[in-house]
Amino acid sequence: MDHFLYRDGILHAEDVALPRIAEAVGTPFYVYSTATLTRHYQLFKDALDGVDNLVCYAMKANSNQAVLKVLADLGAGMDVVSGGEYVRARAAGVPGERIVFSGVGKTREEMRDALAGGIRQFNIESEPEMLVLSEVAQSLGMKAPVTIRVNPDVDARTHEKIATGKSENKFGIPIARAHEVYALAGSLPGLDVVGIDVHIGSQLTELEPFEQAYLKVADLTRSLRAEGHNIRRLDLGGGLGIPYERSNEAPPLPTEYGALIKKCVGDLGVEVEIEPGRLIAGNAGILVSSVIYVKEGEGRDFLILDAAMNDLVRPSMYSAYHDIIPVVEPAPGLEKQPYDIVGPVCESGDTFAKQREMVPLKANELVAFRSAGAYGAVMASEYNTRPLIPEVLVQDDQFAVIRARPTFDEMINRDIVPEWL
Numbered sequence: 001m002d003h004f005l006y007r008d009g010i011l012h013a014e015d016v017a018l019p020r021i022a023e024a025v026g027t028p029f030y031v032y033s034t035a036t037l038t039r040h041y042q043l044f045k046d047a048l049d050g051v052d053n054l055v056c057y058a059m060k061a062n063s064n065q066a067v068l069k070v071l072a073d074l075g076a077g078m079d080v081v082s083g084g085e086y087v088r089a090r091a092a093g094v095p096g097e098r099i100v101f102s103g104v105g106k107t108r109e110e111m112r113d114a115l116a117g118g119i120r121q122f123n124i125e126s127e128p129e130m131l132v133l134s135e136v137a138q139s140l141g142m143k144a145p146v147t148i149r150v151n152p153d154v155d156a157r158t159h160e161k162i163a164t165g166k167s168e169n170k171f172g173i174p175i176a177r178a179h180e181v182y183a184l185a186g187s188l189p190g191l192d193v194v195g196i197d198v199h200i201g202s203q204l205t206e207l208e209p210f211e212q213a214y215l216k217v218a219d220l221t222r223s224l225r226a227e228g229h230n231i232r233r234l235d236l237g238g239g240l241g242i243p244y245e246r247s248n249e250a251p252p253l254p255t256e257y258g259a260l261i262k263k264c265v266g267d268l269g270v271e272v273e274i275e276p277g278r279l280i281a282g283n284a285g286i287l288v289s290s291v292i293y294v295k296e297g298e299g300r301d302f303l304i305l306d307a308a309m310n311d312l313v314r315p316s317m318y319s320a321y322h323d324i325i326p327v328v329e330p331a332p333g334l335e336k337q338p339y340d341i342v343g344p345v346c347e348s349g350d351t352f353a354k355q356r357e358m359v360p361l362k363a364n365e366l367v368a369f370r371s372a373g374a375y376g377a378v379m380a381s382e383y384n385t386r387p388l389i390p391e392v393l394v395q396d397d398q399f400a401v402i403r404a405r406p407t408f409d410e411m412i413n414r415d416i417v418p419e420w421l
């Protein structure tokens with residue numbers, strides 16, 4: 001359940017009618033629900049009840065300061081993948097001891113800044129990275145807490161661009177080489193090996209791939225301990241999927257996921273970390289857009305919206321499905337018709353949906369893209385010199401702009417024309 005429901009025939013975000021926000025900020029815009037963010041975070045906390053745990057929100061999904069603050073105030077940790085995300089997490093009030101640093105290409109500078117500022121752990125992805133971190137930590141006279149990300153060679157059965165746990169992917173070290181790599185880590189100065197990390201992909205709609213990966217990690221924990229490594233923390237990654245197509249998708253629930261974690265690693269006496277992004281933010285946000293034109297094409301009608309691929313790239317990039325619903329609730333029994341739903345950007349790839357059954361719509365009517373809170377605003381660009389669209393946060397009956405739409409001047413003035421021109 002989320003908090004975007006029709007009330008008296010109008011789609012609301014919590015207690016705020018969407019046309020009210022549209023009037024105040026103009027379309028298109030993203031809007032997030034505080035209650036949904038809170039609920040989703042709490043679902044994971046409840047699912048892991050009884051296990052020593054830290055839920056580290058994967059802030060790549062949505063890193064607006066206000067969103068981070070909602071979660072940080074609840075006690076969430078953060079999974080960061082860049083120096084910029086680290087700074088954002090700290091700015092939102094997340095203490096260093098609740099931040100884990102993931103990613104295959106951490107630079108010396110990022111390592112230094114995180115060590116100096118405080119960090120819970122680095123999730124190391126390769127031997128070269130490990131050698132550099134050892135050097136950087138030594139130069140600061142510190143010991144860097146590390147886990148090593150293992151690649152369990154498990155098929156996550158998700159979109160190829162977001163699967164990470166197969167041997168052909170760039171992530172982690174092959175699990176078969178783990179003993180060798182842990183021996184190296186244990187011998188290096190400046191490192192404190194605290195655990196194991198795994199993340200096999202995103203938008204997983206079955207538990208089985210998680211189970212395969214987690215059982216391999218549990219075995220590895222036992223054998224590494226037998227070799228003298230003090231494995232006391234397991235970072236089990238993120239990846240639990242959400243229902244994008246509500247009519248026919250029912251991915252596993254956080255409770256089922258939590259039960260699986262307990263079954264696989266519950267007897268190891270470890271601290272468990274998870275890194276969910278999409279499940280926390282995805283259905284906590286929608287994108288609201290206005291119809292500019294309804295165009296009759298050859299054998300098909302186009303709904304031309306004021307949102308485009310630069311605002312929400314997932315349909316063009318991953319052929320992702322998003323429910324698109326009218327903001328004014330259609331009368332029951334109103335017949336639907338197929339539309340190609342597109343944006344104004346000058347390429348055919350700027351298509352949100354083909355032949356989507358919708359009730360008839362007219363110019364200036366509002367539609368909402370569901371499940372747009374994760375990997376929406378954060379992946380937006382200014383392609384076609386279209387301003388990044390505003391983000392709005394709702395709590396009960398109040399709403400606030402949490403990122404304003406830039407003016408054209410602000411956008412253009414970021415360019416610098418050399419004086420010789």
Ligand code: LLP
Nearest residue numbers: 058102199202203238239275276277278375
């Ligand atoms: N941890 C690590 C190391 C990750 O790489 C990711 C996502 C997560 C956690 C969070 O996964 P989640 O719980 O959100 O599934 N832009 C794509 C998704 C890319 C995911 C990348 N890594 C999309 O729009 O579908």
